Amino acid sequence: MGRRFQELVFTPLVKQHQQERGSRRQYERMAEQSPSGSALGPDEQAFIALRDSFYMASVGETGWPYVQHRGGPKGFVRVIEPGLLGFADLRGNKQYISLGNFDHDARVALFFMDYPNQTRLKVLGRVEVHEHDSQAPALIESFRPEDKSSVVERVILIHVEAFDWNCPQHITPRYTAEEIQEVIAPLTERLAKLDAENARLREELRARSKIERA
Ligand SMILES: Cc1cc2nc3c(=O)[nH]c(=O)nc-3n(C[C@H](O)[C@H](O)[C@H](O)COP(=O)(O)O)c2cc1C
Numbered sequence: 703m704g705r706r707f708q709e710l711v712f713t714p715l716v717k718q719h720q721q722e723r724g725s726r727r728q729y730e731r732m733a734e735q736s737p738s739g740s741a742l743g744p745d746e747q748a749f750i751a752l753r754d755s756f757y758m759a760s761v762g763e764t765g766w767p768y769v770q771h772r773g774g775p776k777g778f779v780r781v782i783e784p785g786l787l788g789f790a791d792l793r794g795n796k797q798y799i800s801l802g803n804f805d806h807d808a809r810v811a812l813f814f815m816d817y818p819n820q821t822r823l824k825v826l827g828r829v830e831v832h833e834h835d836s837q838a839p840a841l842i843e844s845f846r847p848e849d850k851s852s853v854v855e856r857v858i859l860i861h862v863e864a865f866d867w868n869c870p871q872h873i874t875p876r877y878t879a880e881e882i883q884e885v886i887a888p889l890t891e892r893l894a895k896l897d898a899e900n901a902r903l904r905e906e907l908r909a910r911s912k913i914e915r916a
Pocket residue numbers: 770771772773774792793794795796797798799800801
């Protein structure tokens with residue numbers, strides 16, 4: 703866990719619990735040894751570029767946290783710079799919950815999951831919404847997806863403030879249909895060959911028994 707991540711999530715009450723339960727010293731040592739920067743390194747950037755979904759938590763003015771799942775083609779969340787992410791906010795169910803929350807508090811917590819490899823990356827950042835401002839048209843254009851039926855209403859940029867990788871424990875490996883197809887491709891091919899061979903042998907048998915009967 704990076705120093706910056708600790709600074710943001712280890713609130714006084716959190717630290718009090720760590721103190722009472724004996725883990726405070728360990729995390730202090732960890733903070734001393736970890737780098738202080740918040741920019742995403744090559745590993746984090748490559749990881750995000752391969753994701754087809756993420757979870758985004760925001761907080762409304764009532765204080766309630768809210769989590770939304772966002773999905774798209776792999777790489778729909780772009781790393782614009784090591785400290786800046788962006789994604790297209792598409793026309794959807796018109797609830798605008800995250801959008802309303804951003805007006806109250808720009809801070810978000812993101813969760814990027816790689817289930818097959820039991821890996822997750824947490825990112826904390828501040829959003830910047832581009833919809834009606836002077837930068838919006840160019841940004842919206844550059845984030846337009848290949849699927850022309852999707853309407854990009856705005857682009858959401860996220861200024862990264864901290865990140866943290868988690869241990870793989872308790873992440874059940876799960877596979878998308880695409881990932882399963884990849885894994886079973888050799889089996890599918892083998893099955894098709896066996897089917898063809900089976901059909902050919904049956905045909906041969908039929909022909910042979912016809913000759914014997916004649
Ligand atoms: C027709 C339609 C298409 C949608 N497409 C996507 C999509 O591609 N990716 C995504 O994450 N959410 C998609 N959604 C969900 C919405 O965009 C949803 O409105 C948005 O995530 C809501 O955010 P909120 O809960 O913060 O209000 C779609 C919803 C609808 C109704």
